[in-house]
Amino acid sequence: MxxxxxxxxxxxxxxxxxxxxxxxxxxxxxxxxxxxxxxxxxxxxxxxxxxxxxxxxxxxxxxxxxxxxxxxxxxxxxxxxxxxxxxxxxxxxxxxxxxxxxxxxxxxxxxxxxxxxxxxxxxxxxxxxxxTVYSLLIRPGTGLDGIESLEDPRLKNMRIGIVAGTPPATLMAANGLMLHAKPYALTVDTRYESPAKDMADDLVTGRIDAGVLWGPIAGYWAKHSGTRLTVVPLLKETGVRMxxxxxxxxxxxxxxxxxxxxxxxxxxxxxxxxxxxxxxxxxxxxxxxxxxx
CATH class of the missing domain: 3.40.190.10 (Periplasmic binding protein-like II)
Structure with missing residues (x-):
């Protein structure tokens, strides 16, 4: 795929x-x-x-x-x-x-x-x-447990990883979350770059507080990051198809x-x-x- x-x-x-x-x-x-x-x-x-x-x-x-x-x-x-x-x-x-x-x-x-x-x-x-659906990837126990939406006020001052040009980027902008966001490239030559792995690594090391990824990618890196991560499918968003x-x-x-x-x-x-x-x-x-x- x-x-x-x-x-x-x-x-x-x-x-x-x-x-x-x-x-x-x-x-x-x-x-x-x-x-x-x-x-x-x-x-x-x-x-x-x-x-x-x-x-x-x-x-x-x-x-x-x-x-x-x-x-x-x-x-x-x-x-x-x-x-x-x-x-x-x-x-x-x-x-x-x-x-x-x-x-x-x-x-x-x-x-x-x-x-x-x-x-x-x-x-x-x-x-x-x-x-499937775009999903939020978080570390348990970092203040975001139970989160269900990008509208959650706990995200306001968080550093969130986002792939530029994707539907959730539009929602993040609408919710005022882009000020502290860390962008990752949408289109890359996968032989040399892996923005999804970079985002997962940044989440594990604390460079970002959460990341938004396409569902299959979020699920995969939650299993292969070496650290326990939680996948939150973004099912409650409105205005942009997710x-x-x-x-x-x-x-x-x-x-x-x-x-x-x-x-x-x-x-x-x-x-x-x-x-x-x-x-x-x-x-x-x-x-x-x-x-x-």
């Missing part, structure tokens, strides 16, 4: 989404429309680069979503899909920066991108396979392939949920309520 900050951020012709977020939740990046050489309605075996292999495009160093060692939850879900299809999984790795979709999926270097924000127009998205549905991304022409993936998602949803829960992803139900673990 392919991971990112799963936030939709568009300026002019640049279209960036993460896993994403991701935002994006989850970042997919600038589409190359000229690469769409297939016709709608073709059978799945014609639509795929190699019908004998599940070809996936992913970021090589973007945990908890994916890495070259196959340790991310998107790697695990891709393996599940390959198993159900009876196909081996092969990866094309490319950093999820501007040009990701144009240089991978739309160049026919793969047939699916994991972790696309549902409705993203850079790709054709399947039905969603999870829904939760997103995450899907698979395919080419706009690949109708039969999308239907196949939709079927696999439906048939294997419980196993997908188990993988996500293992990584600490805060999951929401169809009503936007937190699913108990």
């Amino acid at each position: 392919a991971g990112v900050w799963d936030n939709l951020n568009r300026t002019g012709e640049d279209k960036v989404v993460r896993q994403w977020l991701p935002a994006l939740v989850v970042l997919l990046a600038l589409v190359g429309h000229g690469a769409r050489a297939q016709s709608p309605g073709l059978g799945a075996t014609v639509e795929l680069v190699d019908p004998k292999v599940l070809r996936v495009c992913a970021d090589p160093r973007n945990l908890p979503f994916s890495n070259e060692a196959g340790e991310g939850f998107e790697n695990r879900i891709a393996t599940l899909l390959g198993r159900e299809l009876g196909k081996p999984v092969a990866y094309t790795y490319y950093p999820q920066v501007i040009g990701f979709v144009r240089n991978t999926l739309n160049m026919f270097r793969c047939d699916v991108v994991m972790g696309a924000a549902q409705g993203d127009d850079l790709v054709q998205t399947t039905n969603s396979y999870y829904r 939760d997103f549905r995450i899907a698979l991304g395919v080419r706009h022409s690949d109708q039969e392939w999308k239907r196949t993936l939709n079927r696999l998602i439906k048939e294997n949803q419980s196993e997908i949920d188990s993988i996500l829960e293992e990584y600490g992803v805060p999951l929401l139900d169809e009503h936007g309520a937190l699913i108990p673990k």
Whole structure:
């Protein structure tokens, strides 16, 4: 998911989404429309680069979503899909920066991108396979226990880590929390930088008092920071959308392939949920309520 900050951020012709977020939740990046050489309605075996292999495009160093060692939850879900299809999984790795979709999926270097924000127009998205939300990451016992919202007055004089350009940054500004905020970059080459890890490290060492991250990233670093951290899903915020549905991304022409993936998602949803829960992803139900673990 392919991971990112799963936030939709568009300026002019640049279209960036993460896993994403991701935002994006989850970042997919600038589409190359000229690469769409297939016709709608073709059978799945014609639509795929190699019908004998599940070809996936992913970021090589973007945990908890994916890495070259196959340790991310998107790697695990891709393996599940390959198993159900009876196909081996092969990866094309490319950093999820501007040009990701144009240089991978739309160049026919793969047939699916994991972790696309549902409705993203850079790709054709399947039905969603999870829904999650931006979350606050705190250290227990530091005066923020029981917090539920960015409107909490205890945050007024706190130093809060925030990824620039994400939806919660807008809410922090509205709540007067930017004066002491520490910004972290939204779009980076994950081979060399990890703003999420930097934020978690800063929280553990006390350089910041709290941090706001995309839910899957917050959950992952709460488990891997070496210090007990608490994830607070920001479910009570209003005015700015904080939760997103995450899907698979395919080419706009690949109708039969999308239907196949939709079927696999439906048939294997419980196993997908188990993988996500293992990584600490805060999951929401169809009503936007937190699913108990």
